[in-house]
Amino acid sequence: MKCTEVQDRLSAYYDGELFDESQAAMARHLAGCESCAAELAGFKDVTRAVNRMPHPQVPPAVWEGLTAQLVANESSDSVKPQPASDQQTNRYWWTSSRQLALAASVLLVLGFGYWMNRSMDHPHSNNHANSADQEHSAEFVATMDHYLRQLPDDPDAAEQFLLNKYNGRTVNADSAVKLVGYRPAVSEGLPEGYSLASTSVLKMPCCTCVKAVCKRLDGSTLVLFEHDDEKTEWFGQRQSNMAICGDKECCLVDLDSSIAATWKRGSRSLTAVGVRDVDEVNTLVSWLDKKVGTAL
Structure with a gap:
């Protein structure tokens, strides 16, 4: 196998998703190719780093704000005339679905941003943990x-x-x-x-x-x-x-x-x-x- 073929399949190989013959061929190549073996080691390093990452927590104030906004939208919709046709009904549900999707997207972005801010606000605690792990290792x-x-x-x-x-x-x-x-x-x-x-x-x-x-x-x-x-x-x-x-x-x-x-x-x-x-x-x-x- 060529290095380009091996590197294209490294993710599937690492996850054990290849057929037995392909898996064995990949392993034979990796045993003799330092460059591709280093790429595979990178996958393992990323996995270990992700497993050590904390799960982000969204602040309660964000949930409360989104809940209040959704309630306000629902109250506003309730004073409108009921949909009089299938076309209007579809439009109504489409609008509601878009609002829910938007809320979910906002939560995802805010959650990630909040986690990034915490990581940046407390670099010393992360550095201390990493330093302790390195010393232990x-x-x-x-x-x-x-x-x-x-x-x-x-x-x-x-x-x-x-x-x-x-x-x-x-x-x-x-x-x-x-x-x-x-x-x-x-x-x-x-x-x-x-x-x-x-x-x-x-x-x-x-x-x-x-x-x-x-x-x-x-x-x-x-x-x-x-x-x-x-x-x-x-x-x-x-x-x-x-x-x-x-x-x-x-x-x-x-x-x-x-x-x-x-x-x-x-x-x-x-x-x-x-x-x-x-x-x-x-x-x-x-x-x-x-x-x-x-x-x-």
Whole structure:
């Protein structure tokens, strides 16, 4: 696919409105095109910004003024002779409908204007909230960066650091269900060549997550986080790209000596860190996706 074709369909792709073949073709292009992937990231940024916007409230005085005007119009119409023909009746209802439509339009414009004025009148409160969010996000990214740098050389210390930071509790699968409301994906087993070393529940900024420490046959560590939503912000400004792994769209992040991968699994997301390559992501996605029906 050409970039022009992809960008024309980005909105439909983001909303999941394309047929399966078109959706897959788009994903393949996005995995290899940084420009189009950046455009897609813009859609996600806009969605997050809109979701954080407050709902505008129209001042009571505006409602009262419009109500009084409509009542005055109705009183004025009531002293007029009743319509004597179908043509006059249609004209009467057409006039009333136009008045109602005009009132609705005025309310919409005033509501938007009122919200804009409030935003401009109180820039410091918005800036303060944005600043707090940025500081919170920066702290989380710094915490994860420390964890990821420590993980390859001293996985035990890295795990203890994260447990201490986010009030982690080491649990079994049954206990995890009581804490997070679902059975962790790894409770149904891991692919051949992997073993489960531990599971824990962490109260991370995004949500209460399940963290599973997995070991390969050579003793090296791979960690799986199961969480409520996609959080590629964990990795700050590290380079990332989209790819199809198994049959899932994944966000792959460069972690210098390894990669991280995030993909949707049912209503939640999985993030794997310490992954060696895309082939390993394919293995994990394919295996865990087979278990989605029994683990949710």
